[in-house]
Amino acid sequence: MYVYDEHDRQIAAERVAQFRDQTDRALAGELAEEEFLPLRLQNGLYVQRLAPMLRIAVPYGMMRSNQVRRLARISRDYDKGYAHFTTRQNVQLNWPNLEDVPDILAELAEVEMHANQTSGNCIRNTTTDQFAGVQEDEITDPRPYCEIIRQWSTFHPEFAFLPRKFKVAVNASEKTDRAAIQVHDIGLQIVRNESGELGFRVHVGGGLGRTPMVAPVIREFLPELDLLTYMEAVLRVYNRYGRRDNKFKARIKILVKALTPEGFAEKVEAEWAHIKDSPTKLTREAIDRIKGYFTEPDYESLENASDLLARQRFENRAFDQWLTHNVDTHKKTGYAIVNLTIKETGTPPGDVTDRQMEQIADLADEYSFGEIRVTHQQNVVLADVRQDRLFELWQAIVPMGFGTANLNTLTDVICCPGGDYCALANAKSIPVAEAIQRRFDDLDYLYDLGNIDLNISGCMNACGHHHVGNIGVLGVDKKGEEFYQISLGGSSHHDASIGKILGPSFAREAMPDVISTIINVYVDKRTEEETFLDTYRRIGIDPFKERVYA
Amino acid sequence: MPDIVLQDGSIKQDDWVVVSRPEDGDSLNPPNQKALIPVDLWLAGYERYAGREDIGVWFDSHQEPETLGDKVNELTVIAVNFPKFTDGRGYSIGRLLRERMGYQNELRAIGDVLLDQLQFMKRCGFDAYALRPDKDIQKAARCLGFFSQGYQAATDTDTPLFRRRAG
Structure with a gap:
């Protein structure tokens, strides 16, 4: 995992001092609310309903x-003792003052964390696969590129006031x-291209919100060094030409659509021709340096624990179900990827x-080289667990509420905080x-129904x-009453698609x-x-419509 | 005349005025003092304005710096208007004027110029800031100086942190 050097530490400390100064000026009335708004948003601070x-x-x-333990402590000292994992792999506190x-930021900076650019019209946190570095079929570990993008996008002077928010993901x-x-x-x-060189296929202009769109490809192959x-x-093309007159038409997807993907790509290529060989071009050395932080942990050389697991499965049906649903194959023999579900009914x-955060930190130290991953499905991953310790781990997590074997099923719901917490809902x-x-x-x-993504937005x-x-x-x-509209057929995977609205909405x-x-x-x-x-996809929406509105 | 902030946070007396765009049908009448006029009108009246050291130009945020072409260094002052501080197009205009077009003289931010945006303007090549008059000009130096370094290359440095680390 990436570790700050003296430059990162200095920038983080300077950022805390800056935000403290901004907060002081806001509280002293020197900054109008609309002037403070983008400053606090770029620091992840919303003023919400409650x-x-x-x-x-x-x-x-x-x-x-240690970072998860610090979050636990912060949530206890400055909040009501809990936090929320978001769909963009971030963590939210719901009740800070x-x-x-500024003090929370100082505490975060001590453990190399921050709240930079987690909101506002700027480049947001870059996200990636929660199984990065441990899955079998990956071309290369995406995390070094995410870290390179994180550094490049942090306080980028040209792109701090974009037309709208801007999100990047790497797979x-x-x-x-x-x-x-x-x-x-x-x-x-x-x-990889035909010559085996590493690079990126670049999609631009996808997004959800009012105008959901699957991102078209604007470049089939971008060599690795040309990323930034x-x-x-x-x-730059987006900053100059994206719409600023209408908030709902300001995302880059609207610009890509207006210019057509080909037209947009041409404009980007023309701009790129000027800066392609500028000092922002990455060097092999710079990439290797960041890659050096994402080396494998000290794996032991182990055999797969197939016989042991077979016996444990036979003896315990609940463990068998959990293993089938919540544990994934690891690239290294003898290891497994464990998903902790944070979806207990009623919470x-x-x-x-x-307390749960501290438990997660302890589990990570005990079973997974002290490392934790947050998923965009709002679960937690322990990526490097020895297979011969899975049963022991499972016994530990069931009483903690992390062992519900419902990963990727209908009840593994993705859900925003909604009207209970959010002022926008x-x-x-x-x-x-x-x-x-x-x-x-x-x-x-649920198992019989198989994988179903149920996603709820307020x-x-x-x-x-x-x-x-x-x-x-x-x-x-609807006139002050809450209703719910259903869409079917969406997918966020390689076969990405936007769901189709079923029909009139329903009461809760x-x-x-x-x-x-x-489901029937x-x-x-x-x-x-x-x-x-x-x-x-085979039968279309009509059979569902007929039955639901019968 | 309002004062102007320079890159190091110092304050300078200033005697340039910004001449707004005339209403449709009216012609531009620069006053008898140093004046910044809309860039497109400077270009349209090039024969009249060329070589005059008391005339500079200003860009609005939707205007394209490329239109100045190789005339860019004939100007001693170019201003870029930030109609609203949340309109970030001026940052791209600044970088393009400096890094692409090689503009050497004063680049001034005008309009809704607030304290917390000065750091970005500085990194994008602006070296003079007409702070909005209700803001405390004495705090400009502090707000320009919060960060001792940045991650990226921009107008102020052509060496991104990843290249400095290698050195």
């Missing part, structure tokens, strides 16, 4: 145990896309208490998630990624029944091997 909300950056979802934020796997790169402003797919100059060209998806989202989790509480039935801003849920739920406000009480009806249509119509998405 209290400020502070979004802390977790670059590409990676944390060390504005005047405490390195050939078969899967857990980073949902095609619904980002820039999606980078790591590839090319991104600088994309951002908001992604919420963790201070039109409707509550957490009670909907909970009602559905309660309805589908039979694990065997408003158009789509923090719950409802457009790319196989089943998407969007909270809408009706939601579990409506979801049950949709799938169960009736599916062939042996089909997932929900396969069936939907």
Whole structure:
């Protein structure tokens, strides 16, 4: 994992001093609210319905145990003793006091953390696959590139006031896309060209929100060393020509659509021609230096523990289910990737208490080289667990509430904080998630249904990624009452697609029944091997519509 | 005349005035003193204005620096208007004037110029800042100086941190 050097430490300390000064001036009335707004947003600080909300950056979802312990302590000392894992691999505090934020930042800086650019119209935290570095089919580890992008985008002087927010995601796997790169402003797919050279396929202009769009490819192959100059060209074209007259038309996807992907690509290439060989061009040495931070941990040379696991599975059915659903294959023999689910029914998806954070930190130290990853599905990953210790780990996590074997099933819901917490929301989202989790509480039935992405957003801003849920739920406000609109057929994976709206919206009480009806249509119509998405793609939306609105 | 802030945070008396764009149909009448006029009108009236040291230009945020072409260094002052401090186009204009077009003389930020944006303006090649009059000009030096270094190359340095680390 990346470790700060004296430069990073100095910049982080200077940033804390700067934000302290800004906060002081805001509190003294020297900065008008609209002047302080973008400054605090670029530091992840929202003023929400009930209290400020502070979004802390977790670059590409990676944390060390001491950082998680520090988050636990901060949530206890400055908040109500819990935090929320977001769909962009960050962590949010829901109740800090504005005047405490500079002190919180100072505490974060001590463990090499910050809240830079976690909101506002700037380049946000770069996200990637939560299995980066440990999966079998990855072309190369994407995290060094994420760190290179993090450094380049931090306080970039030209791009601090873009037309809108700007999100970048990197994926390195050939078969899967857990980073949902095609619904980002820039999606980078790591590839090798015919000569075996490493580079990126560049997608630009994806996004959710009001106008959901799957990002077109604007360059098939970008050599590795050209990453930053090319991104600088994309951002410069966007900064100069993106719309600023209408907030809802200001994302880069609208510019890409207006110019056409070909037209946009031409403009980027023309700009890039000027800066391609500027000092911003990466060097082999610079990349290797960052790569040096993402070396493998001290793996022991082990055999796969197949016999032991087979016996443990046979003896314990719940362990067997957990192993099947929540544990993934590791590139290294004898190791496994463990997903801790943070989706206990009755608690908001992604919420963790201070005690749970400390437990996660302890588990990471004991079982996984002290490293933790946050996923965009709002779960937590221990990436390097010995197979012969899986049973022991499972026994430890079940009482903690991290062992629900529902990963990727219908009840592994992605959900924004919604109207319970967020000032932007039109409707509550957490009670909907909970009602559905309660309805589908039979694990065997969930397994039979297979992988289904259920994504819930409390408003158009789509923090719950409802457009790319196989089943998407969007909270809408109708004359002061909360209703929910359903879309079907979305996907955030390699086969990315935007869901189609089913029809008129429903009251909250009706939601579990409506979801049950949709699931029943799938169960009736599916062939042996089909997932929900396969069936939907084969039969279309009409059979669902007929049954739901019958 | 309002004072102007320089790159090191020092304050200088200033005697340039910004001449706004005339209403449709009206012609531009620069006053009898040093004046910054809209860049497109300077170009349109080039024969009249060329060589005059008391005339400079200003860009609005949607205007393209490329239009000045090789005339750029005939000007002793170029200003860029930030109509709203959240409009970040001026930063690109600054870098393009300096880094692409090789502009050597004073580059001034005008309009909604606040304290917390000065650091970005400085890195993008601006060396004079007409701070909005209600802001405390004495705090400019502090706000320009929070950071001792940045990660990227920009107008102020052609060496990004990754190249400095290698040295």
